[in-house]
Amino acid sequence: MRTPSLLVAAALLAATLVAGCGFQMRGSYTLPYESLYLNLPEYSEVGAGLKRNILASGGTRISERPEDAQAIFQPAGEARQRLILSLSGSGRVREVRLRYRFAYRITDNKGIDLSAPGEIEMLRDMSYDDSNILSKEQEEALLWRDMQNDVVQQLLRRLAAAKPLAEED
Secondary structure: OOHHHHHHHHHHHHHHHHHHHHOOOOOOOOOOEEEEEEEEOOHHHHHHHHHHHHHOOOOOOEOOOOHHHHEEEEEEEEEEEEEEEEEEEOOEEEEEEEEEEEEEEOOOOOOOOOOOOOEEEEEEEEEHHHHHHHHHHHHHHHHHHHHHHHHHHHHHHHHOOOOOOOOOO
């Protein structure tokens, strides 16, 4: 008979600890722009993720033309690197690091920066084994996709927190 009350007490304690540490569920982002033009290619996975999340938030409309947008999101560069971290005694790769960089700018339709240009860098380390090439290729593809999703989430947070730069006098 005491077990249910003990479970309720444990659940309340866990909820209190989670609430006390500042944990907050990820919600939709409210962007400070009424309309946004995404200057990304149609095949861009980052662009598709941004568009999907912005449309889901409902507060900002995505413009088809840069002239009609209050803000323009422009990629300034995107790079993927695969670096060897360590080798075995026989010279075979044991660990690799995946590095994904995404640089961007947010401007108005006249080309003036609305916030400082930024860059996001993601790193993932993974072990490597020549005998499991197919599984390691799948793991690597999954890590690249995960990094792209993380970049989309960080870009949304940065777009939501962006305050237009103050005009210089």
